[in-house]
Amino acid sequence: MTTNGSTDYVFETDGLSVYYDGKLAVDNINLQVKRNHITALIGPSGCGKSTVLRSFNRMNDLIPGASVEGKIIYDGRNIYDDSTDPVEVRRRIGMVFQKPNPFPKTIYENVAFGPRINGYQGNMDELVERCLRQAALWDEVKDKLKENGLALSGGQQQRLCIARALATQPDVLLMDEPASALDPIATLRIEELMHELKEDYTIVIVTHNMQQAARVSDYTTFMSIDRSNPDARIGHVVEFGPTEQIFTNPQKKETEDYVSGRFG
Amino acid sequence: MADVPIDSGGGGPLAFLRTQAARNVYERVMHALLFIASAFSILVTLGIIASLFGEAITFFTANPEVTLREYLTGTEWAPLLQSNPQFGILPLINGTIMIAVLSSLVALPVGLATAIFLSEYAPGRLRRAVKPLLEILSGIPTVVYGYFALVFITPQLERIIAAINTAFGLTDGPGEIEINLFNALSASIVVGVLIIPLVASISEDAMRSVPRSLREGSFALGATQFETATRVVVPAALSGILASFVIAISRAIGETMAVTVAAGATPKMTLNPLESVQTMTAFIVQVSFGDAAAGSINSQSIYAVGATLFLMTFTMNLIGDFILRRFREEYE
């Protein structure tokens, strides 16, 4: 992989480490996230994928006892700089969670929530429709925008959450196992949707499903528990590269074992 | 196969049958005792309600000069008059509702703000310290609140009113604001304080049961802590919050000693909170402790008032219950 100008990267982490209650959870993560591409984070459960993902929009700030070391450069700025407002970071970096978590509000109000708190001045109806279309949900809900978001099916709820995240007009979408609670058909729809969304957004997706990573992502980061000190259960990056390379020609034995299903 | 005696004293292979039989008897006795205990409390409650309404009906049948219509629409309550006593309940309802409304103005905002603080802002340790404190607060005998109103709050109110009178040059003039030693405002303030823990505690429980994932969803959209609390958590907990309001108002309606001590015993159709009023509960206390002979029209009238009060608070509780059920949000 050849490195172009740093503007190709939305995120560059530099020595990122995260602690929970003083205990190291992930250590010295250095990786890049390329603009308008899908980057997957894979690895066994508990290796710190979610922890790394949540560092990108400072969601770890909300966990009492969590602390972060190192830098994440976004848009030329360290988002962990003292002068950076985490609320501002989260407005520009959207997140979709493992379990769909629509608000107990109408479908319309779910999508309008972000723009409203951000003081959006434009035409809200248009924005809501656009985001629901982008999330491939419009046709299914256009006649029931006033119904409660919780009344939708799981797959629809997750697409509603994607629409909700898109409505703040972010650069990046962080997705933490967005399909793990969904059935195969709903999962496929989310994956198709991701392909469409990468035209306009940069996506980082956590998944423990290797087939999914292979299907959807352009780049893959394989994380694992540091084997030199297994009792401490410290997560680290084993290998990072284009998805095809990680799956067909991994450089590390540990990666090969994992992607060929011999481990994890 | 050898013959195994079932009742071999040393505990043969089937000896457990005996202990199991004993356990079954024990279980059945406990079951029956528990049933009797719960049946007892229900029967006592039903008995009280029956006698309450029975006596209330007697009040009307034994005193044909008092019609139900007069009772419900009359604006004068003067049961102690020797000649021509008046039994219009409206002044008592007026006093009761005035105090319920004014105390709600104190308790609902403060209680909700307390709940938001405890649920969304306070660190775990502070919350665990404050919550039992709230419960202790609601365990203080309400007569204490009444005297607190009388000897502390009312003098402060008098001072404030005097200051207002001086500031606007109203002293000794026709527009001078007067405040009674016994007044609805002072009573309302302490009743408000009295029911704050109820609002705070129930609302906080409701807000804490809102799943963390909803808060995360909100924060991830760039909402601040305050936006998350007010626009996501409070709406998601609305049924519990409204129920806490209704229960608290119902409690204010039924509150007895604080209003008896602080608000006085002057049944009056007034909207001025600086005057003395009488609530339904205060009237019942007055007659119970006072001069009414058993079987007299006065002692019967308290059952009519009591039944009315019961219907009001019962209705409020039904509404609270309905809100909780009807608007409960299911998340899982």
Ligand SMILES: Nc1ncnc2c1ncn2[C@@H]1O[C@H](COP(=O)(O)OP(=O)(O)O)[C@@H](O)[C@H]1O
């Ligand atoms: N909120 C938390 N508090 C304490 N420890 C946590 C918390 N979240 C995650 N961890 C720990 O950090 C490690 C990585 O967890 P996580 O990032 O969720 O892994 P993954 O997403 O790869 O399954 C685990 O050992 C987990 O127990």
Ligand SMILES: [Mg+2]
């Ligand atoms: Mg995870």
